[in-house]
Amino acid sequence: MARTPVQGLVGAGFLAGLLAADHFASFHEQLALGALTWAVLALSLRLLCSTTIQRAQLIGVVCYATIGEVTGSILWGVYRYRLHNLPLFVPPAHGIVYLTGLSFATALRRHARALAAVAAAAAATWGLLGLTVLPRRDVAGAVGVPLLLVFLWRSRNRAVYASVFLVVAALELYGTALGTWRWAPTLPGLGIPDGNPPSGVASGYVWFDVMALLSAPFILRALRTRSAAARTLPRSTPA
Numbered sequence: 001m002a003r004t005p006v007q008g009l010v011g012a013g014f015l016a017g018l019l020a021a022d023h024f025a026s027f028h029e030q031l032a033l034g035a036l037t038w039a040v041l042a043l044s045l046r047l048l049c050s051t052t053i054q055r056a057q058l059i060g061v062v063c064y065a066t067i068g069e070v071t072g073s074i075l076w077g078v079y080r081y082r083l084h085n086l087p088l089f090v091p092p093a094h095g096i097v098y099l100t101g102l103s104f105a106t107a108l109r110r111h112a113r114a115l116a117a118v119a120a121a122a123a124a125t126w127g128l129l130g131l132t133v134l135p136r137r138d139v140a141g142a143v144g145v146p147l148l149l150v151f152l153w154r155s156r157n158r159a160v161y162a163s164v165f166l167v168v169a170a171l172e173l174y175g176t177a178l179g180t181w182r183w184a185p186t187l188p189g190l191g192i193p194d195g196n197p198p199s200g201v202a203s204g205y206v207w208f209d210v211m212a213l214l215s216a217p218f219i220l221r222a223l224r225t226r227s228a229a230a231r232t233l234p235r236s237t238p239a
Helices: 005-023 026-050 052-075 092-108 109-133 139-154 160-177 202-232
Strands: 079-081 181-183
Touching: 005 026, 005 092, 005 160, 026 052, 026 092, 052 079, 052 092, 092 109, 092 160, 092 202, 109 139, 109 160, 139 160, 139 202, 160 181, 160 202, 181 202
Parallel strands: none
Antiparallel strands: 079 181
């Protein structure tokens, strides 16, 4: 199915509504929001991912992002969610973020360079502001900005990364303003000052996307090889 800006706007609207609803949700209501988000992701997987490789990429984004969430929030404590848990809606929401960015990137593919330039300028400016004038000094965030700039400059998927960055930046500012999650003033165990949100947080999202895009073909190849081997195994005959 061809992607349009409307699909991206629908995805962004759903994510914004999800965070707003979570702001008032109890734990059990949060579970219901999680079930809804998984259902939306499953529907999106069916409607918007027309090939096996696209489905593998989306599933990869969700898997890598969930590993990052467990590591960053639950184990390390770099940021904490409102109820000090990992909300059930967070893993599928990562998939929806990716599809939202992909929809914008595809719809604006004729303007890929301009899109990448806007994202790079926004990331660099945010990083500099975090080191100079923002209320919380953001050294940790600024460290992630150069990685994002490299992806935006060198990668053939720069339009996707740029779109994902812009979506993530908006959601991070919105989510922290609502109090859905909050970043620690310094990185635990390291003492490096961090913003709320940090300017380089989108580089983490981009890394999830990079890993998913790179690993999806190998995962599919391994599954196909395993399936082919299973079909060629001789069947045992009853005695």
